[in-house]
Amino acid sequence: MSTYVILVAGYEYHHSGTNMATICKNRANLLLEQNVSWRDNVNMKFILFDVRFGKIDEGTISGDTINWTTISDEYDAIDDSVHYTSERHFIEQETNVISIVDAYEYIQNIGKNNLGYVREFSVVGHGWRGGPVLVNSYERDAFKHSGSTPNLRDPWDKDGRRKDTNITNMVPSQWTDFINAFNEDSRVWVWGCAASQLYKKVIQKVTSSIEFPRKRYGSHSDEDTFSLSFSRAFAEEYFDYDKLFFYRSRTTGDVTSRRFTRTLREVKDFLIRGLCHTYSAQMAYNSHVNVYAALPGTGGDYERTGRANKRVMVVPTNSTLYGYSFTGILRFYKTYLSIQEDPDGKGYALYNPETINTWKGI
Known part of the structure; x- marks a missing residue:
């Protein structure tokens, strides 16, 4: 039985030069440093969905090093001339680009076949409170809130949506498999913004x-x-x-x-x-797994301190370093709603399933 860390690297469609897959690998490096017992554990697996290059890589541990090997290249790499409009919107058409659903299905396969459990499911990229943004895709009209099938995912859509964990998008058997892939030690991280x-x-x-x-x-x-x-x-x-x-x-x-x-x-x-109406709250509520994500009104940025090979993302609280700070917003949430911060101290909030369940009645 294996322990999995599932990492999803979105595409930097703004062309800032940031490689999300590198940040995912940095997250893997940090987790290995925090969990010394994983070293030389042949049953510890890192799985990286690299949206930009259309491949899935597997990381295996050797001492304090993670060696990465491509295990699937069945998806299409991003081609701006094919996949994007001039406004940097992902084009509305059927494509073979990696979707967040592909990561969900990988997790379902772990649960279905009793292969082990998922220690962490991390999505690195842009985002908003409605979900992680992998490519900046948009739903067609029929699948929007005001459309004829608002509860269904648009099969052309690649980004995460609040409705992903609803029964309309995971039938009972898929949902059972998804849940079975997690245990009490599991957690989900959504590293992007929620800057409303x-x-x-x-x-x-x-x-x-x-x-x-x-x-x-x-x-x-x-x-x-x-x-x-x-x-x-x-x-x-x-x-x-x-x-x-x-x-x-x-x-x-x-x-x-x-x-x-x-x-x-x-x-x-x-x-x-507002909190309950986020992707992160819906994921926590339906999966019964702790989720760490930005709070509504805050955003993530690329980490600028610490060792380069372990930098991921943070919610900025140092205006000197980042040019802006969410300290006041975080303080209000933590003081008046008793929100807990993530264990790594990066400014993300814990979306606790039990708390969300209580809040759903408000």
């Missing part, structure tokens, strides 16, 4: 309100109220995302009402609804 202005701006408005500094940070009660105001542009773009918070009604509202007060409890419930 919606959640970032609300937190900033609360902490900059006239009422917030009247009490010591962390001592506010759920009944405390804060005066909030938003621009028309922000209201027109974002208010409809959560009508319960902005309008206090799912069916009515007017963006001219941009000044109002909300209690801390209402702010917390707004953030909880």
Whole structure:
């Protein structure tokens, strides 16, 4: 029986020069350093889905080194002239480029055939709160939220979606196999961004309100109220995302009402609804596996400190080093929602299945 680390390297479609597969291998190096008992373990396997080059590599351990060998090249490598529009959108057509579904199926095969268990499933690349972005693909109209089959995955789509772990996209046998590939030590990492202005701006408005500094940070009660105001542009773009918070009604509202007060409890419930509506929360809730990912309103960046061969990604908290920082956003989540940070201290949050289950009722 083997122990697997499944790594998925998205494609850097912005052409920044970043090689996501290298970052995945850095993650493997770091895990090996953290788990000395893995050395010379012939049953320890690293599996890397390299979207850019259309191949699957296997890493085997020799002492403190991981040796990589290609075990499949059945997929197509990315060709910008074939796969992308001038706007850097993945073209809407059937392709043989690696999809996140291919990684899911690999995990299902582990569970189905009792091959061992998945210690970590990591997806490295861009992202948003709706899921990891492997190639920047878009769903066709029928598969969108407003389409005729919104619960189904678009088979041409390559990126991760919130609905991936729904029963509509994994039939019972596939879902059983997927679950069986994990155990209590398993975890999922989603290393990309979740940088929505919606959640970032609300937190900033609360902490900059006239009422917030009247009490010591962390001592506010759920009944405390804060005066909030938003621009028309922000209201027109974002208010409809959560009508319960902005309008206090799912069916009515007017963006001219941009000044109002909300209690801390209402702010917390707004953030909880946002958290529950992420890919990471859905993955944790349905798989019963701990997920580490960026919080709504924060984003990942490429690590700039530490040994080069072990750098992965971080949620920046050092504005001197990165030019920006999410420290204030992280502090609010951790203080008022008791969010736990990842064990590596990289600024990602724990999406705990039991907590998500509780929050689903809010």
